[in-house]
Amino acid sequence: MKEMYAQLGISSEVYDFGHKIEESLKERFEKFDKTAEYNQMKVLLAMQKNKVSAECFGSSSGYGYDDIGRETLEKVYADTFHTEACLVRPQITCGTHALAIALFGNLRPGDELLAPAGKPYDTLEEVIGIRPSKGSLAEYGVTYRQVELLEDGTFDYDSICKAINEKTRLVEIQRSKGYQTRPSFSVKQIGELIAFVKSIKPDVICMVDNCYGEFVDTIEPSDVGADMIVGSLIKNPGGGLAPIGGYIAGTKECVENASYRMTCPGLGSEVGATLGVNRSFFQGFFLAPIVTKGALKGAVFAANIYEKLGFSVIPDSTEERQDIIQAVSLGTPEGLIAFCKGIQAAAPVDSYVDPEPWDMPGYDSQVIMAAGAFVQGSSIELSADGPMKPPYAVYFQGGLTWEHAKLGVLMSLQKLVDKKLVTL
Numbered sequence: 001m002k003e004m005y006a007q008l009g010i011s012s013e014v015y016d017f018g019h020k021i022e023e024s025l026k027e028r029f030e031k032f033d034k035t036a037e038y039n040q041m042k043v044l045l046a047m048q049k050n051k052v053s054a055e056c057f058g059s060s061s062g063y064g065y066d067d068i069g070r071e072t073l074e075k076v077y078a079d080t081f082h083t084e085a086c087l088v089r090p091q092i093t094c095g096t097h098a099l100a101i102a103l104f105g106n107l108r109p110g111d112e113l114l115a116p117a118g119k120p121y122d123t124l125e126e127v128i129g130i131r132p133s134k135g136s137l138a139e140y141g142v143t144y145r146q147v148e149l150l151e152d153g154t155f156d157y158d159s160i161c162k163a164i165n166e167k168t169r170l171v172e173i174q175r176s177k178g179y180q181t182r183p184s185f186s187v188k189q190i191g192e193l194i195a196f197v198k199s200i201k202p203d204v205i206c207m208v209d210n211c212y213g214e215f216v217d218t219i220e221p222s223d224v225g226a227d228m229i230v231g232s233l234i235k236n237p238g239g240g241l242a243p244i245g246g247y248i249a250g251t252k253e254c255v256e257n258a259s260y261r262m263t264c265p266g267l268g269s270e271v272g273a274t275l276g277v278n279r280s281f282f283q284g285f286f287l288a289p290i291v292t293k294g295a296l297k298g299a300v301f302a303a304n305i306y307e308k309l310g311f312s313v314i315p316d317s318t319e320e321r322q323d324i325i326q327a328v329s330l331g332t333p334e335g336l337i338a339f340c341k342g343i344q345a346a347a348p349v350d351s352y353v354d355p356e357p358w359d360m361p362g363y364d365s366q367v368i369m370a371a372g373a374f375v376q377g378s379s380i381e382l383s384a385d386g387p388m389k390p391p392y393a394v395y396f397q398g399g400l401t402w403e404h405a406k407l408g409v410l411m412s413l414q415k416l417v418d419k420k421l422v423t424l
């Protein structure tokens with residue numbers, strides 16, 4: 001084994017260091033295996049119940065009327081997430097687009113959107129109009145209110161209660177921390193927040209940004225009262241096979257409203273050719289619990305390695321996981337660059353290129369990104385990125401297999417060792 005790793009560029013001392021850490025994680029990993037097993041059964045049950053057949057893998061073109069694969073897949077998603085309905089479409093271009101469709105479809109002029117648990121994901125700022133933008137919800141007369149979390153990262157129930165008013169129509173809760181430093185919320189916590197909101201105003205729509213959270217737990221936010229959960233197919237539920245897409249699962253009414261925004265009023269979910277992607281959507285969803293498990297193991301492995309070496313890691317080495325993202329504060333620009341070079345060098349695609357920091361539009365500092373993916377921008381595949389500013393934190397996620405995620409983490413460490421930025 002060591003010889004194989006040596007051929008890939010991993011030294012004996014890095015291998016041994018990683019091996020010791022891996023040995024100490026057996027119990028943790030067993031828990032991930034159990035969650036994945038449960039979720040695998042959940043997906044299989046939904047596939048069997050809905051009689052998935054070879055016919056479902058056919059392709060439609062043009063309007064895409066009566067696409068049996070598309071209709072069956074949407075039932076499989078709905079049954080897996082225990083919702084009345086679901087949209088799963090290649091016409092949904094990314095996670096942000098899915099969230100925007102869900103918001104625009106369910107809000108009307110004069111309504112208010114409330115974020116009760118702090119700022120939503122960066123790209124939603126322009127959708128909502130927090131940063132002025134053409135075509136934002138703000139331009140359509142939808143107002144926005146935000147309640148910050150308390151110092152300790154918990155919900156500020158008093159302020160949430162005061163923020164809910166006669167205009168409040170929809171509440172948006174983001175499960176994963178994204179690029180913030182707050183902890184990610186557990187499904188249970190989200191359920192408590194939804195129950196609180198509904199106790200004050202029962203008809204308010206509770207929507208959860210579920211990106212990076214699918215299959216991390218045995219329950220999803222839709223099991224604890226969310227009216228809509230929304231995510232991207234180039235993250236967890238696509239299982240690495242979906243080449244594009246997003247989903248919106250929820251009540252019949254919410255999903256129908258979203259469908260009129262996804263296509264147009266009157267047509268809704270009846271149109272939308274699948275152009276040959278159905279099989280990858282089914283097969284990716286089938287694999288998703290196992291792929292998510294691999295990514296979780298990689299994240300925990302990284303947390304344990306880098307914490308042991310004295311770096312600050314979020315979540316820490318022993319914390320329960322709510323998503324597949326791992327942050328490591330490397331402390332120096334050289335450390336951040338070396339880490340990303342390691343992730344790139346471990347990739348199945350583009351392993352021979354060197355990532356460099358660049359001036360990415362919309363960021364106030366340079367950003368470095370590492371990804372060698374089969375699907376462009378896919379972050380269920382092993383990837384890492386970080387802004388070139390203190391504390392030089394890298395956000396690391398994905399890995400279609402645990403074995404690849406492990407190589408990525410070991411390679412990042414190798415690069416740091418080679419640069420003499422750490423000693424083992």
Ligand SMILES: *Cc1c(COP(=O)(O)O)cnc(C)c1O
Nearest residue numbers: 094095096121176178209211232
């Ligand atoms: C990735 C992500 C999004 C946006 O998805 P894109 O596909 O990048 O548009 C939204 N919210 C969260 C929490 C995410 O992680």
